[in-house]
Amino acid sequence: xxxxxxxxxxxxxxxxxxxxxxxxxxxxxxxxxxxxxxxxxxxxxxxxxxxxxxxxxxxxxxxxxxxxxxxxxxxxxxxxxxxxxxxxxxxxxxxxxxxxxxxxxxxxxxxxxxxxxxxxxxxxxxxxxxxxxxxxxxxxxxxxxxxxxxxxxxxxxxxxxxxxxxxxxxxxxxxxxxxxxxxxxxxxxxxxxxxxxxxxxxxxxxxxxxxxxxxxxxxxxxxxxxxxxxxxxxxxxxxxxxxxxxxxxxxxxxxxxxxxxxxxxxxxxxxxxxxxxxxxxxxxxxxxxxxxxxxxxxxxxxxxxxxxxxxxxxxxxxxxxxxxxxxxxxxxxxxxxxxxxxxxxxxxxxxxxxxxxxxxxxxxxxxxxxxxxxxxxxxxxxxxxxxxxx
Numbered sequence: 001x002x003x004x005x006x007x008x009x010x011x012x013x014x015x016x017x018x019x020x021x022x023x024x025x026x027x028x029x030x031x032x033x034x035x036x037x038x039x040x041x042x043x044x045x046x047x048x049x050x051x052x053x054x055x056x057x058x059x060x061x062x063x064x065x066x067x068x069x070x071x072x073x074x075x076x077x078x079x080x081x082x083x084x085x086x087x088x089x090x091x092x093x094x095x096x097x098x099x100x101x102x103x104x105x106x107x108x109x110x111x112x113x114x115x116x117x118x119x120x121x122x123x124x125x126x127x128x129x130x131x132x133x134x135x136x137x138x139x140x141x142x143x144x145x146x147x148x149x150x151x152x153x154x155x156x157x158x159x160x161x162x163x164x165x166x167x168x169x170x171x172x173x174x175x176x177x178x179x180x181x182x183x184x185x186x187x188x189x190x191x192x193x194x195x196x197x198x199x200x201x202x203x204x205x206x207x208x209x210x211x212x213x214x215x216x217x218x219x220x221x222x223x224x225x226x227x228x229x230x231x232x233x234x235x236x237x238x239x240x241x242x243x244x245x246x247x248x249x250x251x252x253x254x255x256x257x258x259x260x261x262x263x264x265x266x267x268x269x270x271x272x273x274x275x276x277x278x279x280x281x282x283x284x285x286x287x288x289x290x291x292x293x294x295x296x297x298x299x300x301x302x303x304x305x306x307x308x309x310x311x312x313x314x315x316x317x318x319x320x321x322x323x324x325x326x327x328x329x330x331x332x333x334x335x336x337x338x339x340x341x342x343x344x345x346x347x348x349x350x351x352x353x354x355x356x357x358x359x360x361x362x363x364x365x366x367x368x369x370x371x372x373x374x375x376x377x378x379x380x381x382x383x384x385x386x387x388x389x390x
Contacts (some may be wrong), residue, residue, distance in 0.1 A: 001042075001121070002085050003092070003114075006078050006388040007035040008070055011381045013304055013345040019145040019319040022172035022202035025053040028302030029345055032069045034109040035373075036117055038238050044117025045373055046109040047307030048073070049274055054249075054301065057201075057230045061252050063273070064105040072099075072106035074388050079108075084390040089118055089129070091179035097277070104252070111278030112310045120368035126310075127363065130279055130317040137360040138298070138315045139344045141166040141324035143198075146173055149181050155340055156185050162341035163359035166324030167196040168225070175212045186219050192325065198225035201249055208238035212240050217377020222323070223268050226250065235265040240262035244268050246323075248299060252276060254284035268323065270299040271314070273307065279314040286318045295322030305330035309369035312354075316363045329361060332377070349377045 032048040048069035055062045064177035076099040086092040094108050121127045127133045142159040142166060144152050155166055161171060166187065171178040178197075186195060203209040211228040226248040234269055238245040246268035252275040260266050269289060276282045289296050298315040300308065311327045329342030331353035336343065338356060349372040355362035364370025 001087070001118075002039040002083055003036050003081055003117075004039050004389065005037045005082065006073060007037065008074060008386045008388065009033040009035065009068055010383045010385075011304060011349060011378070012068075012383055013349075013381055014347055016343050016346055019143070019302060019344060021145055021170040021198065022200040022370075023053055024051070026051060026198075029304065030066065031304055031307065032066050032073075032109065033304065033306050033349070034073060034113045035109075036113040038117060038121075040121075042117055042121050044113040044115070044120065045306050045369065046112030046114075046116065047063065047303060047310065048105045048109040049301045049303050049307050050105050056252055057250050058059040060173045061104075062102070064103060065092055068103065069106040069109065072103045073110060074386070076100050077106070078388045079390075089114055093278075093280070105275040105357055106276050108274040108310075112273070112307075113277070113284055124368050125365055125370055126279075126313040126368060127316040128312060130283060133316045133319075133363060134319060135316055135363070137357070137362050139166060139314065139324040140164060140320075140327045140329060140356070140359055140361050141168055141297070142341055143326050144169045149177060149184060152181055153184050153188060157188060158340040159342075160189055160193055163356075164193070164341045165359050166196070168196045168198050168326055170200065171197045171200040179212065179215050182216055182219055182221075186332070191220055194222040195223045196225060196246075198248070199227045201226055202230040203227050206233045206240070207239050210240055213243065217242055225268075225270065231259060231263075231266070234338070235263055238265045238267070242336050246270055246297075251285070254288050255282060257285040257288040257294065261288055261294060264292070266294075270294045271296050271318070272299055272301075273310045274301075275312050279310060279317075282314055283317060289320035294320060296320045297323035298325040298327060300327040302328060302344050304345075305348040305354075305371070306373065307368070308354075309364065310373060312361065312363050313369065319371060325361075328359075329356055332374075347377065347381070348379055349373055370382070
């Protein structure tokens with residue numbers, strides 16, 4: 001097989017409501033989709049969920065933009081891989097990876113597009129290329145971004161009414177308001193709904209985070225996600241609070257997961273399709289977590305349907321998963337499966353909505369990602385497209 005061309009699509013999806021967290025400076029839903037076309041006319045799709053303001057501890061991993069992802073794929077990866085015959089996916093992925101250090105979001109787009117292309121050619125779901133399906137559904141967690149208390153509580157109740165059993169609340173702006181909000185939510189939903197908080201490193205130190213979290217000691221938080229910057233601070237805090245701590249910005253690759261496992265204090269870690277440069281690297285992190293008993297979930301950054309399908313196939317193949325997944329429920333305007341639960345966008349670029357049953361998202365079982373990209377929707381939501389050939 002050869003890849004004959006890249007098509008780079010910049011898309012903007014219509015938001016149901018703004019979604020904000022500590023440090024985020026741009027709108028979600030404005031991402032780069034990569035379509036690869038083979039010499040036999042096959043197509044594969046991947047997504048670079050590029051966010052300039054999101055990255056790892058102390059600049060260890062950095063933000064990517066539409067422009068940087070586009071440049072890496074168009075100017076560095078494409079010249080190296082277009083027209084090159086390959087029989088093994090690892091061969092072509094290694095060739096792409098060797099062209100530039102870092103840039104995992106851009107590399108995720110290529111890896112996902114190749115996996116989709118090959119799986120469609122073989123007539124199997126992508127999860128079969130990732131070791132096989134271990135579950136046929138994932139529990140959907142619903143994320144509450146920065147908003148006023150009344151609106152936030154109303155959204156929680158609406159999501160729970162639509163089947164959601166896990167809520168994560170973004171914190172790190174105003175401790176007094178957020179403590180009140182968490183208490184209000186717990187009063188409304190009780191212990192039947194798992195409640196977690198995510199500070200996205202907003203608290204300046206473990207000491208500051210401890211002061212806030214001790215005020216919630218009587219609320220059964222499922223976990224506290226990335227309260228501070230750096231694994232050392234997370235470990236210091238984890239030893240002093242009654243809740244499990246989850247690493248997110250501190251955990252990108254299998255090597256980071258190994259560092260977490262080596263100390264054995266942080267009990268949870270969030271795995272992304274994109275942080276490790278694609279689902280193959282993400283599964284390496286999953287393997288380390290499994291070996292050391294670290295609980296995980298699949299987290300996301302508000303992907304479009306293309307990136308979110310990759311989330312589902314990764315989640316299907318993981319062994320360490322213990323928590324609800326904080327990913328969108330990708331639905332099209334003609335068939336919205338929910339009003340609020342998991343719904344970040346009013347429409348998507350897929351031909352059909354993801355299947356949602358009682359708080360769970362079903363894993364698609366068709367070839368490739370299992371749901372096709374809709375050409376008409378792509379035309380509607382694409383801001384620009386560029387074809388790259390050898």
